[in-house]
Amino acid sequence: MSALVCVARIGAAHGVRGAVKLWTFTEDPFAVRHYGPLLSKDGKRQFEVAQAREAKDHLVATFKGVTTRDEAERLNGIELYVAREKLPATDEDEYYHTDLIGLAAVTTDGDALGRVLAIHNFGAGDIIEIAPLKGPTMLLPFTNAVVPEVDLAGGRVVIALPQEIEGEIEGEDEGNVPSASRPRENGDP
Template identity: 35%
Template sequence: MSTDRRILLGRVAGDFGVRGELKLLSWTDPREAIFRYQPWILRSGDTEREVSGVRGRDTGKLVIATFPGVENREQAEALKGAEIWVTRDRLPPPRPGEYYWVDLEGLAVQTVEGVSLGTVSHLFDTGANPVIVISGERERLVPFVTDTFVKSVDFEAGLIVVDWDPDF
């Protein structure tokens, strides 16, 4: 697992008030956990900068943040739309049976019968469960449901074994 891999944790949604506070979209659980994983890499278009010392709170409806050096509405507005990234090594290890999606990307996928399906391109969430997108001779979508479809994840072998019909 590479420590330079990045994970998107959120986005600056806009300014909040006149003192330079910002509204954030946070994809951490709980939402305010985003403040634990600093420094952040703020990406706006082709521009990136690192920022530390961001403080904030979850108001129940919004996550509000105060960035060092951002003291008025104009400075806050300049950050609107910036993506909040962190390097993978900033996050704690997952609990047993849990996985960071970024750690699954690039792993080989084969059926329980040993048929190679390709490699994990990415994952997405349907609301019911995550789905693995496998790139091979064709693209396959496999629900990431452990014990039912995903039989094992072996990081040392770089392999996910699934109970999936290769013709589907």
């Protein structure tokens, strides 16, 4: 079976007739109606959207076979997936997260850096998470400047590591820290 892609998450029950709030992760929120049965993450449960209407920042949807509020409440939090091959092709410079996860990450010089663990979006843009060969996990902006090349066929992403880490000021060292930044010891004013 091909990789599964998360396309929606079921939220709280809405009303008394089995409707739920449905947050979709597709460009067209109503596309979830056209992929056929949606699967739970483990693939053991199937859900088919019977009806959907737009609400403020989500859809209000009903699923076939879910007719009461109690049944709808038990679905809260379930993520819904479809097989990767059911999704439309992407445009150039667009990628499904599942296509990137697991790719090798290399520097612009071609040195091995690690593997792509995940793609996150906390509201300010996509973040690529790299598990390096050594050291802590790296979270980097998924921008053209930091990720200048994605080579799906070659199984790799090229990472241009930022030059400045943790806001260090050039020329500043332990003996040359401005006095306003020095930590105070007990009794210092």
